[in-house]
Amino acid sequence: MARRDALLRLHKTLLARRNELRKALAGELADLRKFKSESGDTADVAFDAGSEEIATQLAELEARELSQIERALARIKQGSYGVCEHCQGKIPVARLNALPYSTTCIECQREMENYPGWEGGRGGRDWEKVYDNGAAMEDEREIKLSEIEMDLSNH
DSSP: OHHHHHHHHHHHHHHHHHHHHHHHHHHHHHHHHHHHHOOOSHHHHHHHHHHHHHHHHHHHHHHHHHHHHHHHHHHHHHTOTTBOTTTOOBOOHHHHHHSTTOOSOHHHHHHHHHOTTOTTSOOOOOHHHHSOTTSOOSOOSOOOHHHHHHHHHTO
């Protein structure tokens, strides 16, 4: 019964977060439209371009979270919320409290991160591209700040 109560509480949390994200995204989209219509001197344009880039990235992150929340709400309706998509085991309530839209248990998530091609995982993330293991560091010696200062002072 305690798990059921926790899942009901998480449902309310997901609904509240979904509403927050919808409002935030609506405001950010309005701000992005504003950036497009305003103009000024070169400094203003550069500042607006930087602000627009940040707003766009924030909106993208929030849209991705909103999508995950919508998916979690759909899983609640289907009765599969709190069940790992891969091993069909129960996702611990502590994990759902930390990440309410989680669809995998900790073990399956670790497998997916360690082995992107893992059959249970989606294989969509290519961590090799994020961190290129093939490009070895050519100079792995420890660098001291005093050496850098000396190098700069000699030039």
